[in-house]
Amino acid sequence: MSHPASASRYFVPEPSHWPVVGSLALLLLATGAILTFNSIAYGAYFLFGGFAVLTVMLFGWFGRVIGESEGQRYNLQVDRSFRWSMAWFIFSEVMFFAAFFGALFYVRVLSIPDLASADQATLWEGFKNQWPTAGPAAKDAFTPMHAWGIPAINTLLLLSSGATVTWAHWGLVANKRQQLIIGLFLTVLLGLLFLGLQVYEYREAYSHFNLKLTTGVYGSTFYMLTGFHGFHVTLGATMLIVILLRAMKGHFTPERHFAFEAVAWYWHFVDVVWLGLFVVVYWL
Structure with missing residues (x-):
């Protein structure tokens, strides 16, 4: 998995927790937006918490994908996908x-x-x-x-x-x-x-x-x-x-x-x- 991708080899990434973190961020954002729009207490806390989790997810997931790309793990088939x-x-x-x-x-x-x-x-x-x-x-x-x-x-x-x-x-x-x-x-x-x-x-x-x-x-x-x-x-x-x-x-x-x-x-x-x-x- 750590070597550059060849033309005949499709890179399969290791299991990642970032999609779960992203889903949690979206849940917090949606909950916060609903509570805030309806003037319900603690809506802003959910909203800002969702933004914080989303920021962490973006840095983590982007960093992982960038590392895989710069490590030349992606071949033409991955590029097409x-x-x-x-x-x-x-x-x-x-x-x-x-x-x-x-x-x-x-x-x-x-x-x-x-x-x-x-x-x-x-x-x-x-x-x-x-x-x-x-x-x-x-x-x-x-x-x-x-x-x-x-x-x-x-x-x-x-x-x-x-x-x-x-x-x-x-x-x-x-x-x-x-x-x-x-x-x-x-x-x-x-x-x-x-x-x-x-x-x-x-x-x-x-x-x-x-x-x-x-x-x-x-x-x-x-x-x-x-x-x-x-x-x-x-x-x-x-x-x-x-x-x-x-x-x-x-x-x-x-x-x-x-x-x-x-x-x-x-x-x-x-x-x-x-x-x-x-x-x-x-x-x-």
């Missing part, structure tokens, strides 16, 4: 967002017109077929989010980050280590700027626009879509930081760099999803 695994993972993420976009489509195209129809006039008198809306039973007024402000800036940031990660890839393929590192650094910086602006946007939405998770169907779909995407940007930025640190240590060659490619695929996927969010959630 990694590529298929990443492709199916991104496909599963596409299905997640398809479900969320589908929920928004159902609300805007089917539910609201039906609730505002003449058949429902007795039940929901005065409710109009318009978007955005909190729903027929909503009482608190709110201000919807507009596209041409922070969302437009964030769109520019993410599109620019897609260009910088591609430029970094060109540097890697051309064996230009400095270009690779600079491109990755710029990509991480743009991703963190995006997250910072989204946090600022959320704070403004809560404090000045009265837009909350409890603000009817508009608030719930807005935070569901943008929040889930923000989680993916956070995950992508974390992976990019790992790749940047590895590049600074001299990892990756023009021939062997699938870890970089996998993260680049994921980052481009995040870019494309944001374009859909910008058009459907903010603009239309």
